[in-house]
Amino acid sequence: MIAVIDYGVGNLFSLCSSLRYIGADTVVTADPAQIRAADKIILPGVGAFGDAADKLRAGGLDTVVKEEAAAGKEILGICLGMQLLFEKSYEYGEHAGLGLLKGRVVDMNGRIPENLMIPHIGWNGMIFKRKHKLLRYLREGDCVYFVHSFYAEDCEESLIATAEYGRELTAIVAKDNVMGCQFHPEKSGEVGLNILRAFCEEDAI
Amino acid sequence: MITKRIIPCLDVKNGRVVKGVNFEGVRDVSSPVDLGKYYSDHGADELVFYDITASYEERALFTDILRRVAETIFIPLTVGGGINTVEDFDRVLKCGADKVSVNSGAIRNPSLVGEAARKYGDQCVVLSADVKRVDGSFRIFAKGGREDTGMEAISWIKKCVNMGAGEVVVNSIDTDGVKQGFDIEMLRAVREAVKVPVIASGGAGSMADFVRLFKEIPDIDAGLAASVFHFGEIQIPDLKRELRRNDIVVRL
Numbered sequence: 508m509i510a511v512i513d514y515g516v517g518n519l520f521s522l523c524s525s526l527r528y529i530g531a532d533t534v535v536t537a538d539p540a541q542i543r544a545a546d547k548i549i550l551p552g553v554g555a556f557g558d559a560a561d562k563l564r565a566g567g568l569d570t571v572v573k574e575e576a577a578a579g580k581e582i583l584g585i586c587l588g589m590q591l592l593f594e595k596s597y598e599y600g601e602h603a604g605l606g607l608l609k610g611r612v613v614d615m616n617g618r619i620p621e622n623l624m625i626p627h628i629g630w631n632g633m634i635f636k637r638k639h640k641l642l643r644y645l646r647e648g649d650c651v652y653f654v655h656s657f658y659a660e661d662c663e664e665s666l667i668a669t670a671e672y673g674r675e676l677t678a679i680v681a682k683d684n685v686m687g688c689q690f691h692p693e694k695s696g697e698v699g700l701n702i703l704r705a706f707c708e709e710d711a712i
Numbered sequence: 713m714i715t716k717r718i719i720p721c722l723d724v725k726n727g728r729v730v731k732g733v734n735f736e737g738v739r740d741v742s743s744p745v746d747l748g749k750y751y752s753d754h755g756a757d758e759l760v761f762y763d764i765t766a767s768y769e770e771r772a773l774f775t776d777i778l779r780r781v782a783e784t785i786f787i788p789l790t791v792g793g794g795i796n797t798v799e800d801f802d803r804v805l806k807c808g809a810d811k812v813s814v815n816s817g818a819i820r821n822p823s824l825v826g827e828a829a830r831k832y833g834d835q836c837v838v839l840s841a842d843v844k845r846v847d848g849s850f851r852i853f854a855k856g857g858r859e860d861t862g863m864e865a866i867s868w869i870k871k872c873v874n875m876g877a878g879e880v881v882v883n884s885i886d887t888d889g890v891k892q893g894f895d896i897e898m899l900r901a902v903r904e905a906v907k908v909p910v911i912a913s914g915g916a917g918s919m920a921d922f923v924r925l926f927k928e929i930p931d932i933d934a935g936l937a938a939s940v941f942h943f944g945e946i947q948i949p950d951l952k953r954e955l956r957r958n959d960i961v962v963r964l
Contacts (some may be wrong), residue, residue: 520808524783554833624907626835628878629714629961630757631935650715650963652788654835671713693808696787698750 510545511535516587517553525693526705529700531707539571542634547707548575550589552644554610556596556657559587560604569605576607583683583706589680589687590659598657607685610662610677615655619673627655631670631678631690635698639667639681640710641688644701651695651702652680658689715927716871716955716962717757717934719911719947720941724793725765727773729942730764745780751941752785755948757963759785760813760936763793775807782808792840796820801828805836813838815882816854818872819861829876834908839877841869843898844885847911850898857885865898866905873906880906881936884914891917894925899932911934916940919954926960 511519511527513535526533526549542548550572551560563569569684576582584592593604596612604612615625618644633643651670658676669675670690679702680687686706692699693696723730728742730880750761761781763774771794782789791804792813801812812832818825818839829837842853843865850865869880882902884895894915903910912925916937926933952962 518805518808520782520806521786523787526806528784528786565741572790592822624909626878628909629717631714632963693786694788700786 508550508653509533509547510542510544511549511551512542512563512588513537514552514559514566514568514592514649516562517551519551521693522549522551522585525700525703526707529701529704529707531656533611536567537568539567542568542705543562545580547581547583548572549706550582550584550588552585552591553654554587556587556590556598556604557600560591560596560602561590563601563605567673568688573605573607575687576605579684580608581706584685584687585595585687586655586691590657592680592685593659593662593680596657596689608659608662608665608680608682608687609664610659612657612659614657615672615676617667623673626654627658627672627676628654630695631672631694633668633670633678634675637667639686640708641667641679641681641686641705642703643705645698648696651698653690655677655689657663713961715757715961716932717841717911717935718755718951718962719758719760719790719936720751720756720940720948721760721913721936723761723762723929723938724774724777725764726770727777727890744777745784748785750780752787753947755952755964756787757934758788758790760792761809762813765792765794775803778804778809788931790838790859792838797824798827800936801832801836805832811836811838811879813840814877815840815842816856819852819854819863822871822875825872825877826875829878834878837874837877838879838881839869840881840883841865842885845898850901853885857883857888866901866952869902870905873908877908879909879911879933881911881913886960887915890912890915892919893917894935896925896928898928899925903929903931911936911939914947915934919946919951922951923960926955927939927958 599670668679731918791809913936
């Protein structure tokens with residue numbers, strides 16, 4: 508059973524449809540007991556970092572995610588959900604994240620050439636940095652769909668894949684049982700479904 | 713590098729795709745679900761579904777169809793047609809749309825763009841502009857291109873982008889249906905005026921028209937078309953290979 512954490516941030520329609528499509532047994536929940544009982548956890552999210560972090564804390568779900576991560580349960584953060592795995596973000600101020608991965612989330616503005624549009628929206632090819640089970644069914648250069656204005660940096664320790672947009676932007680991260688994608692696998696066609704398939708598979712990391 | 717997008721647009725009426733489409737392997741050529749899946753499996757980077765129905769009952773049917781499309785297609789989905797209020801945004805987003813395109817609704821009530829952008833984010837709001845040359849200037853037309861609003865197009869588009877439109881579809885009425893190529897002059901004028909993605913629409917007749925579009929305006933983000941894809945005159949995988957042969961970065 509995969510628990511998709513529902514903490515009031517963003518639309519879960521496509522994510523749930525894609526998990527159903529690949530045959531994953533899924534529950535959408537904000538109930539700590541259900542999250543703890545699940546085999547794996549997906550932390551989704553779109554919107555602003557500070558607001559999302561507050562909502563996660565308000566339900567006590569930050570503690571649940573941290574404890575489950577410490578116990579070795581596999582967790583996949585998607586988009587803002589991936590950003591929340593890091594230590595902190597500088598989106599409109601400074602906000603603490605879950606601190607499960609080393610690194611910080613910063614604004615693209617001022618860090619990519621001025622002629623490039625922000626947000627970084629669209630299909631972009633991936634550059635692989637390390638082998639990982641999430642890449643099991645992929646080839647380097649495969650395109651995935653991004654929509655974001657902030658990105659994770661100083662995260663070499665967990666960097667699995669990047670995408671070129673004026674500089675190399677963090678695309679996939681993973682350290683032990685904690686994983687994340689900046690892009691939307693549920694909007695990235697067959698490539699995205701294959702990332703979700705790899706995550707949902709039973710084998711060890 | 714970010715890739716150039718190729719986007720087929722499907723008009724839906726009474727729960728069926730308007731304009732006969734005939735593809736090998738598509739069971740029901742006017743089923744939005746089957747056709748959407750066909751395009752998604754054959755290289756489309758995004759799909760646009762346009763609701764051209766009028767009545768309340770037909771609208772409910774459209775929303776139901778949209779949900780079924782969104783359940784089976786895992787690429788970005790834009791929905792347009794009949795979007796007049798923030799509630800309309802809510803209705804289609806709940807059915808799995810990723811972006812919502814506004815046209816006449818924004819002309820009637822320009823504050824719709826800002827309200828929707830604040831609620832759902834700029835990336836969710838697509839301005840669709842029907843533009844035609846009148847007395848040497850670009851004008852915005854409403855009601856599916858039938859009515860001259862008298863508004864100058866570039867300033868209208870800039871105004872909407874400032875209010876929060878995260879993307880602009882420019883449909884040239886002058887080149888639409890003529891199949892002699894995109895309206896390079898008009899598109900370049902819009903491209904230079906705003907700093908959000910611009911999608912070209914109207915006039916595609918051949919693969920060479922797409923090559924010319926991306927060569928002449930390297931910063932244009934996407935090409936949208938309907939009939940050349942629906943009638944099988946251009947197969948998207950062939951088009952993508954042709955673009956790549958011309959050093960244009962695409963997703964294959």
